[in-house]
Amino acid sequence: MIETPRILLVDDDPALLEALPEALRLRLDGIEIDTSENADDALDRLRETDYDAVVSDIKMPGMDGLALLAEAAEIRPGTPVLLITGHGEHDLAVQALRGGAYDFVQKPIDRDYFVASLERAVHMRRLDRQVAEQRIRLEQHARLLEHVDNGVFLVDKSEIVRYWNPAAAAITGLAEGTVVGQPVSTSLIGWDGIVAGVPVSSEPGPSARDATVPLDVDGRELWISVSGVELEEGIVYAFRNLTEERALDKLKSEFVATVSHELRTPLSAIYGCAQTLRRRDVEVDVETKERLLGVIAQESERLTRIVSDILLANQLDAGGLRLERQQIDLAQLVAEIVEEMRASLASREDISFGIDAPDWMAPVVGDEDKLRQILINLLDNAVKYSPEGGQVGISVEVRGHGIRFVITDQGLGIPHGEHHRIFGKFYRVDPNLTRGVGGTGLGLYICRELARRMEGHVSVTSQEGKGSTFVVDLPLEPARQAEERGTARQTA
């Protein structure tokens, strides 16, 4: 919307102040004109109003037009000032122009010239304002780009990177200084090969569908979702980091593959045994029948364990796990667990278990089921990854303000670089290395998370080819102490 122009007319001659606005209003549609009889009043008005132009007589009592020009430039630097000079006052006119006047008009005023000059001045002032507004908007956009989460960069027509926002630097790890001014192909390794597949539209908006492409940043593969918009200066690309999402997608599909495989193995064993038992044409002796039923029971247990591991991991993720407080007899618990393991791992009769626990231990308070789960997972791994005839040990001792369990095996061990990662969800060290030993990669994740919930932690030391030792430290409180505190609370 074009606003009506507003000008200020300054003259000590009341007749002119009356006549000139009339003439201007006739010629300049909708123009608003304020008048001042002296420079001081004019300056006051200038302070209040951002006029499109000021027209002032040069000769006035008190402050003259030239002084007003100088003051006005201070108050409103962009406002054009037209000065009216007397006939033949060329020197003054030149002085006015030197002093920054937009134009001068000689008396007697040539109205056509005056109106045309004033129109130009108003137009120029408008353009100036627009440029200033655009500059502010651009600055705002630039500031916005400094703060957006998406990476944004500009590649000019000579393929040089001209802009690189902080998000681009954060996502790629490439600092602005190392990228801006450089050819895009040297900064972004692999860009040349993928740029053809990156959609570039002529205007921003939903028409620009992003492409998902990999970049090589310092030997690290970075997946980005990127699209571009063509501008006069070059192409502006905006991108998002998809590396984690892709890793998660990969993890998910690996998980589905692992779990399906893990479920299928016991299922086919159960199915096979059941089919054999149902056959009418084959005589199944009692001993074989017992063995087949044993396999069915054992494999069903395995299925249950896999499913409850998945559920438990999910529950741990959702943070919805409640811990019970029960009295636990640790020495008895350890003995029971080892007994259970022996029974459930009938196929690994070659493994011998060693228990190192005091004959009697003061009962502690904690969640027995969760503790059992941690120890079973660790013992199960110790057996799974043990060679033929391996020895698996479990010890329990009171240590400082808590209890320490140590589970050892003489199995294939874990490469040092993997010690941290094996506690990750679904993480399995190269399944080829573990020679087809099954697993979901959830066991250690569950152990670590459960121990954390109990304010303890699990750690590992291991030597490849020699075996592994898992240590679980839990601040389990002696039952008597807990009881005393409970009583104290009740009586307080």
Ligand code: ADP
């Ligand atoms: P899984 O179901 O694969 O056993 P875990 O989370 O229990 O999942 O273990 C993760 C990985 O850590 C295993 O795949 C295995 O490679 C390694 N691992 C765990 N315990 C042992 C161990 N006692 N000896 C050797 N490797 C082990």
